[in-house]
Amino acid sequence: AQTVTQSQPEMSVQEAETVTLSCTYDTSESDYYLFWYKQPPSRQMILVIRQEAYKQQNATENRFSVNFQKAAKSFSLKISDSQLGDAAMYFCAYRRARGGSNYKLTFGKGTLLTVNP
Amino acid sequence: DTEVTQTPKHLVMGMTNKKSLKCEQHMGHRAMYWYKQKAKKPPELMFVYSYEKLSINESVPSRFSPECPNSSLLNLHLHALQPEDSALYLCASSQDLFGLAGGFQYFGPGTRLTVT
Numbered sequence: 629a630q631t632v633t634q635s636q637p638e639m640s641v642q643e644a645e646t647v648t649l650s651c652t653y654d655t656s657e658s659d660y661y662l663f664w665y666k667q668p669p670s671r672q673m674i675l676v677i678r679q680e681a682y683k684q685q686n687a688t689e690n691r692f693s694v695n696f697q698k699a700a701k702s703f704s705l706k707i708s709d710s711q712l713g714d715a716a717m718y719f720c721a722y723r724r725a726r727g728g729s730n731y732k733l734t735f736g737k738g739t740l741l742t743v744n745p
Numbered sequence: 746d747t748e749v750t751q752t753p754k755h756l757v758m759g760m761t762n763k764k765s766l767k768c769e770q771h772m773g774h775r776a777m778y779w780y781k782q783k784a785k786k787p788p789e790l791m792f793v794y795s796y797e798k799l800s801i802n803e804s805v806p807s808r809f810s811p812e813c814p815n816s817s818l819l820n821l822h823l824h825a826l827q828p829e830d831s832a833l834y835l836c837a838s839s840q841d842l843f844g845l846a847g848g849f850q851y852f853g854p855g856t857r858l859t860v861t
Contacts, residue, residue, distance in 0.1 A: 665852075671833060673788070673852035719787055731776070731801060731842045733850065735787030 630655045632722050634736035641710045642744050648695075649705045649739045651720030657681075659725035662696070662703045663733070668716040676718070679703065681725070707741075715743045748772075749853035751836050757859045760826060766856045768819040768836030776842045777819045778850065779811060780835040788835055794819060795842045826860045833857055 631654045641647035653662070664676040679687045679696050687694050691708045707714055717738045724730040749770045758764050768777065776795050780788035792811045793801035799811065808830075810822040819836055837850040 663849075670854065671857075672854040673835065673837075675849065675851070678849065717785070731793055731795075732790060738785070738787055740785070 630657075630722055630724070630734045632720050632734050632736040634718075634720055634739050636739045637737070638740045638742070640742040640744060641707070641714075643710055643712060645710055646706060646708045647710055647741065649707075649718050649720075649741065651703045651705070651736055653701050653703065653720075653722050653734075655701070655722065655724075657724055661723045661725060662694075663721040663723070664692070664694070664703075664705045665719045665721060665735075666714075666716045667719065667738075668713075673719070677705065710743050712743050712745060715741055717741075749836055749838055749851050751834075751853035751856050753856060754854070755857045755859075757861060758823065758826065759861055760828070762826075763822070763824045765823065766821040766834055766836075766858075768821075768853055769817055770838040770851070770853075771817055772838065772851065773816075774838035774840055774851075775816060776839045777813065778837040778839075779809075779819070779821055780837065780852075782833040782835055782855070784833075792821075793842070800842065823858075826858075828860050831858055831860045 633652045660681045662679045666674045666676045677689045693706045695704045719738045720736040721733045752767045779791040782788040791805045794813045797813045808825045812820040833855045835855045836853040839850045
């Protein structure tokens with residue numbers, strides 16, 4: 629079974645600084661998708677960034693980028709120039725590309741990010 | 746329009762009540778999902794609909810009854826709930842169940858349910 633581990637239950641960062649959230653996963657699959665979701669206190673889960681495992685290039689979305697290390701099964705999220713609005717719970721998620729249960733997102737336990745002014 | 750809407754935002758119900766949660770999307774998505782989320786925990790998948798048919802039931806108790814009247818609408822009917830069912834109920838949709846589009850799920854803001 630696939631598992632996703634976020635080893636940092638809480639993180640804090642100063643406004644305008646850079647922070648990296650860790651995520652590791654365990655799978656025997658070679659083809660899969662990885663996602664970072666953000667859930668602010670307003671509760672809505674928002675997709676931040678996604679990565680296809682067959683792509684070697686790291687995904688980037690504005691101030692958000694990932695460091696995808698397939699061999700190490702690591703998928704960390706870097707937030708540059710942190711803003712107060714980045715404060716949220718961040719979930720890392722995995723999904724198989726094919727086969728049974730490929731509809732299912734496996735989530736990590738989350739990292740609560742605080743941004744200090 | 747990349748929005749999933751859910752009503753009501755908050756719901757308080759007694760253990761003998763019957764109530765329904767509603768979810769709507771107008772993105773043409775053919776897969777819709779119900780999740781349950783406890784505080785500071787990740788969402789847990791409950792049901793998956795694909796092309797308006799129930800595809801997946803993650804062993805959810807029968808006091809939760811999903812319904813998909815059409816491709817844009819998803820309901821969750823609640824009856825005889827227990828206090829431990831109090832949680833945030835999230836609806837999500839995706840283009841379909843397969844490929845990257847299946848994992849690219851748009852979530853609604855959720856309904857905060859309290860069972861007294």
